[in-house]
Amino acid sequence: MLKPKEFLYFYRILNWKNKISGIRPIGYTLFAYLMTGLLHPKLFIFNSIGKIFIFNLLAVFGALIFLYSVNDYFDWKLQKEENFLGLKIENKNLKEWQVLIFCFLPLLFLGFLIPVQKQSLNSICLFIIFFIIAFFYSLPPIRLKTKKIIGIFIPSIGAALLFLQGYLIFRFITPKIIALSVILFFLQLYFEMLHILEDSFSKKETKKMKTEDSLKIIKTLPIFTFFLSLAFAIFISPVFLITSFFSIIRFLFLRNFTVDKVKKARRNLFSPRWSLYEFLIYSIFGTSHLFF
Numbered sequence: 001m002l003k004p005k006e007f008l009y010f011y012r013i014l015n016w017k018n019k020i021s022g023i024r025p026i027g028y029t030l031f032a033y034l035m036t037g038l039l040h041p042k043l044f045i046f047n048s049i050g051k052i053f054i055f056n057l058l059a060v061f062g063a064l065i066f067l068y069s070v071n072d073y074f075d076w077k078l079q080k081e082e083n084f085l086g087l088k089i090e091n092k093n094l095k096e097w098q099v100l101i102f103c104f105l106p107l108l109f110l111g112f113l114i115p116v117q118k119q120s121l122n123s124i125c126l127f128i129i130f131f132i133i134a135f136f137y138s139l140p141p142i143r144l145k146t147k148k149i150i151g152i153f154i155p156s157i158g159a160a161l162l163f164l165q166g167y168l169i170f171r172f173i174t175p176k177i178i179a180l181s182v183i184l185f186f187l188q189l190y191f192e193m194l195h196i197l198e199d200s201f202s203k204k205e206t207k208k209m210k211t212e213d214s215l216k217i218i219k220t221l222p223i224f225t226f227f228l229s230l231a232f233a234i235f236i237s238p239v240f241l242i243t244s245f246f247s248i249i250r251f252l253f254l255r256n257f258t259v260d261k262v263k264k265a266r267r268n269l270f271s272p273r274w275s276l277y278e279f280l281i282y283s284i285f286g287t288s289h290l291f292f
Contacts, residue, residue, distance in 0.1 A: 020266060025158065029165070071145075073103055155189075176239070179236050229242075242281050
């Protein structure tokens with residue numbers, strides 16, 4: 001069986017070798033909460049809003065660890081990819097049926113959606129859409145992740161859906177929030193390009209794009225988001241100049257970016273190449289009620 005820490009590797013909560021933690025996308029839900037402006041400095045766990053936020057967060061957490069463990073199972077089963085889950089089967093520490101039971105156990109967390117559903121049915125609909133798209137990303141024979149075009153955009157669509165789902169629990173979607181979700185879409189696309197670039201070193205991974213093409217897109221995306229955010233700043237709100245500024249930062253730090261730096265870049269969330277400080281500033285605007 002598995003030791004306590006091994007469950008963290010099994011469910012991709014912790015990084016394992018070349019496998020990045022699968023709970024990173026929960027940051028999009030937390031970011032959505034901050035942008036609602038409803039997080040009070042006091043311990044909000046004791047009020048009704050805080051409880052709904054926590055229930056939804058637990059459901060998202062359960063969905064993510066389910067989706068990533070199932071993804072690892074099919075990656076091992078179909079592509080013979082090395083991952084923690086597959087290694088446990090090969091070393092006879094776990095039987096395949098046991099692995100599948102562990103994979104599906106996190107679905108119990110979806111029960112936390114019941115009180116969320118009472119608060120916002122629209123939010124639940126977005127959760128279901130996210131879950132279905134993410135499930136078919138891995139599940140054969142559809143397995144969207146192997147499709148060279150749509151497979152690249154699915155993670156970005158999922159990121160935008162997670163953000164909008166978290167926001168929609170207590171707020172109505174506005175043009176500013178739509179614009180911000182578009183920015184998040186392209187941020188996740190940037191992350192996915194880094195992922196594709198790192199996968200190019202593995203013979204067992206699906207090659208969705210040539211290495212030189214993905215490197216070119218990585219360096220071009222900050223230019224695109226600069227002009228996109230500039231348009232949002234002009235036609236929607238000057239607050240989107242935040243993205244314009246950080247797009248310049250990313251562009252400058254990516255000028256000398258090479259393929260051999262991709263592994264380190266994916267693991268260093270504080271790198272200027274990521275410039276996640278941008279969303280810290282948006283969060284300050286959101287919690288201060290300056291984004292509405």
